[in-house]
Amino acid sequence: MDAVTLSRIQFAVSVGFHYVFPLLTIGLGVVLVWLEAWFLKTRDPIYETAARFWTKVFALNFAIGVATGIVMEFQFGTNWATYSRFVGDVFGSALAAEGIFAFFLESGFLAVLVFGWDRVGPKMHFFSTLMVSLGSIFSSVWIVVANSWQQTPAGHHVVGVLRDGAPLLRDGQPVLRAEITDFWAMVFNPSTVHRLVHVWIGAFLVGAFFVMSIAAWYLLKGRHGEFARRSFDGGLVLATVSALAMLVSGHGQAGSVYRHQPAKLAAFEGHYVTGPADLNLFGIPDEATQSVKLRVAVPGGLGLLLHGDAAKPVVGLDRFRPEDRPPVALSFQSYHVMVALGMAFIGLTLLASFLRWRGTLYETRWLLWLFVPAVVLPIVANELGWVAAEVGRQPWVVHPPVTWTADGTDVVAGPEGRVVYDERLGLRTLEAASPNVSARQVLGSLLGFGFLYLALGAVWVLVLHRKIQHGPDEASPPPGGGREGALEAAALRAVHGGRMTDGEARG
């Protein structure tokens, strides 16, 4: 394989692994803020016990998120040097803003959240938790801004690079780069808000299902009853609201994708020929015949969703030259499985909410058993959403603009009825990699990261499993539990149940 393909795989592997942890951090952060707010209001110790338990899980996820996140920050430069040179002026600003506004906030107050229980009062602790949660949300803002700019660039112009006053040439061609002209137009580019809301709801779903999974398991095992019921209730409220909100967000986003990246939406939907469009529920896109096989479809459904009119035409893949189309099969399947999972979340959470209202949820054991492994599904849905978003953007790493006809019913096409993109305004992924990095180097690092991440993933599951087995501490720790000298504390704990002594495990 060539260096570009390997770099693509490496980026997908490293961001795919990393993304699990920010999802959990954002989702659990909201849960922690909620628990501590209730503790401050009611002073009911069960909320503090719960917050302390989820903090330990949160800290574990956060550490792996930070460790694997640095890879993302550096990888643009290591593997995608040409891309970095083209977009640094715009894209780099978003990353730098993330560092200054989000990461410092998050990691600073994380110290108080995790290690500060006995060093600060409950109000300061609540404030720190709030700041960590805000920091993780700010971080998602800047990352989604940067990524959305690649999808729907705005607030910039593309100009030739000058070197000592003269245009810089490479292979006889002027070297171009994007420069900011309007910072806020860049930040609020056409897809930022839609995608940000979508990402947040996705994270809330993961956090809520994560809490419900562990709580359901305790309920089934008859352990930590009160803690588990309250956790499940809170998770269920968040999950139900999020699942319903996702339907609205997803619908709005599909419309935005159609407007700015019609080839991407056509690939999502397997819509090959411009004209009235059905909504494919299942199917297998077939490149050879330019159609979707074995399909189950709602006639006119796509036109209805996009235009409110089943008969109105929808731009299909035939408007684009073959080399300008995204890979259809992967875009189609990842998008469809994501949507199907989204529908399943609505069904599952509405059913559970109904049973909870009837008061029989905690006796419905089969449903609780379903919730234990169900945490995997929203993680898969989030990952697939990103696969669809990024694969659907291909062959571009920075998508060039699309022009619509005056009445907005069709894209402006060149000869042969096909869109002619302005290549100067976008960048093809194939041309974005580092020219001086060899396939062998990337293969080496890819194998290294692959191996490391497999090991990290396994250890994470193992450690998480043990934390869940141990569960929350039923009794609150003695007041001032951490203020003694280290040795006295160790001796004290050794008396109180034999923990923390040499070579012993901690909760």
Place this chain on the structure above:
Amino acid sequence: MSFESLAITWFVLEGVLLTGYAILDGFDLGVGILHPFVPRTDLERRISMNSIGPLWDGNEVWLVTFGGALFAAFPEAYATVFSGFYTAFMLLLVALISRAVSMEFRSKMASPSWRRFWDRAFFGGSFTATLLFGVAVGNAMIGVPIDAQGNVTGSVVDQLGPYPLLVGAMTVALFAMHGGLFLYLKTEGDFQQRLREWMWRSWGLFMVLFMLTTVATVAFIPRATENFRSFPWALVVVVGTILAVANVPRCLYRDRPGLAFLSSAGIIAGLVALFGLALYPNLVTAAGDPSRSVTIWNAASSPKTLGIMLVIAVVGMPFVLTYSGVIYWTFRGKVKLGEHSY
């Protein structure tokens, strides 16, 4: 502001971020380097890790922000450096990941072999990362081959030359000393007493390597000292750094560990400043052909972006410094192990 003053301002700000990272994560990495040598029991190893437990994460953000700001302010340099040192950077990433997760995982199981494994990963990650930082500085000092397209040529083996390795070794000794001084402030009793000899040893080793590096730099890298002709006031930095080096043993002898730690922070700040003075106005020096060097003039973003970034920095940094201060104040004093410690 003019393009020139914006570019210079960002060169200085990158230096500030690098200094912040080197001083703050420097002691984290130093604690990791001393980890196999000073703590003897499991409790002491936990104290060693927990001394930096609440801090390392925020300290590492200085590096992340340095990278992000380099990307935004000097994209050409970001692309050239990171792709040019590909294999070294990948090793650095693996080292930083190992360092981070070993602290998180170690205490989660009681098995001695589990804990031994993560102790080794903690040391290995800290040591390798420090060595590579030094090697990177060494390569930046001597310059690297750059082709006509502006890309670094040569492999990781070429980048491990004698001078970069010497700077790498000096950095390891410096961070070990810095970490030892930090740990001395955070510990008590027998553990703290044992640190004394390690502080002396690492200071001695650093002293020797620092002199060797200085001689090698003055003898073989004429460009490194050229800027002193344009900026004679910069000689103050040289004097200050040497005084800081001398002040460490003085403070140790007089039992003023806090001042000794501040002095070692001063050494680090001085060395980063000297590094910046040696480079200026280059960001990546081309070996052989100076016209191919990546400078702050040909690598910078547009004046508009540099200005926007400056606003972001001016708005953001007071917040960063405020809550960093709050966090360090909250976790002042000796290490206390509690329910949530590593």
